[in-house]
């Protein structure tokens with residue numbers, strides 16, 4: 001039986017003018033991202049900086065972000081998937097691109113022809129590239145599992161892997177890498193992983209491999225573990241302003257602001273309820289504003305009755321359950337709150353001489369998750385605007 005054909009697409013088609021769309025927007029500050037790259041370059045020098053832009057640049061929109069980083073002299077990009085790398089090539093990005101999670105399916109030749117460099121961690125993957133390109137050398141980065149137990153050649157299998165590698169003389173190990181599991185939380189585990197990795201580097205060199213780059217450091221290691229920077233660092237979060245509260249990241253600037261506008265207002269009385277399942281009951285007369293953003297846009301549902309938003313630089317608690325497209329907030333204490341007022345979900349807002357801000361980290365803590373989850377959750381129906 002033939003399977004139905006599906007078309008995959010990553011891009012919404014917007015037929016309406018900007019001003020006719022819902023006012024919910026993700027505003028991306030490309031200058032902040034460029035500033036963060038400059039901070040990281042200075043910190044990591046002489047190590048190179050590979051910008052991790054997987055998952056649509058952590059929700060910031062990969063093509064504009066990568067274009068700006070390339071313009072500002074980034075040394076390369078890290079993506080999780082081959083298709084993310086191909087999207088960058090289609091958009092005209094020419095810098096080196098490393099496919100961090102390896103290549104699935106049958107795209108090996110496409111990957112090599114697009115000049116993407118795959119990460120490999122087992123011999124079957126190397127064999128697949130060898131078969132796809134029978135008449136030329138191909139470059140790979142070999143990933144070693146030093147304690148993350150996710151991807152990478154396990155240390156116990158390293159000798160067998162290195163023996164097997166000798167069957168593929170056209171495979172050039174141009175990079176050697178590992179990934180750190182706890183660089184933001186556990187210094188001892190990080191040092192252990194780095195020690196294990198150093199032993200692997202020595203072993204590879206003893207077998208005659210001369211990788212151009214050795215790399216291990218994500219954001220937290222780039223900031224706080226200089227011994228893990230090697231020849232290249234691979235920060236993602238730091239580019240978007242995440243520093244895990246580390247002093248070395250104090251200069252990083254957040255790049256994402258989520259904003260919308262009040263679309264409805266009502267005055268409730270004591271005892272009235274708000275939202276699905278009546279989880280909020282007014283204890284007093286309450287002015288409630290409806291905001292056109294919900295969990296279908298990436299506003300985490302865990303923020304129900306917990307989070308807040310800014311109106312006129314004043315914090316307004318979320319009342320009741322976040323629903324798919326809409327959320328209610330308490331604006332009783334906001335003087336003159338009106339339909340059309342700007343509402344900030346993430347980022348800063350000024351009003352008169354006041355200003356306030358809500359950080360991704362604050363939202364994450366309330367929702368029991370991490371800032372990366374907050375950023376990558378912003379769904380594709382929220383238009384990104386770049387400044």
Ligand SMILES: Cc1ncc(COP(=O)(O)O)c(C=O)c1O
Pocket residue numbers: 052078100179217218219220234235236237238
């Ligand atoms: C292999 C690899 N390197 C680097 C990164 C970047 O990590 P971070 O965003 O914490 O800098 C990631 C992201 O998870 C990753 O999977």
